[in-house]
Amino acid sequence: MSVFRTKNYTEEELGYPTEAYGRIPSFANREEEAAFWDTHDLTEFDGVELHPVEVTIGGELAERLTLRLDAEDRAELARRARAKGVGPSTLVRMWIKERLDQEATAKP
Structure with missing residues (x-):
């Protein structure tokens, strides 16, 4: 995903606020989620079922x-x-x- 060539998405378009998922808390915005993952690792959450997501990668910068x-x-x-x-x-x-x-x- 080329964040530099795409529009800036609103928190709502990105799915915020999120709902808690097992022991993973809810997040009001990207900054809150980033702060959480800066101090946690996914391996701390054994048993949490993950689902694949589709990501679109931007084209080359011309x-x-x-x-x-x-x-x-x-x-x-x-x-x-x-x-x-x-x-x-x-x-x-x-x-x-x-x-x-x-x-x-x-x-x-």
Whole structure:
């Protein structure tokens, strides 16, 4: 799934709030669920029946943009990307998408 090329889904479209499932609690939103899974592992929930889901993967990114950075900024970008577990270009795409979405929803 290419989260950088798809629309931003509402919490409702993503199925929030969720219902509790066995010992897995309900979640009001993505942030709450992410915080839970940051401190838990699926192996802690033996006996919970899992169901397969279908995921659509986005196509290739076709447009290229060249950006010049000084060495210090490039190193900082790489450090922040590593901390998030993504590559530098992915992090920049995330930031650009976030800003474009902010601008689109900003009041004039």
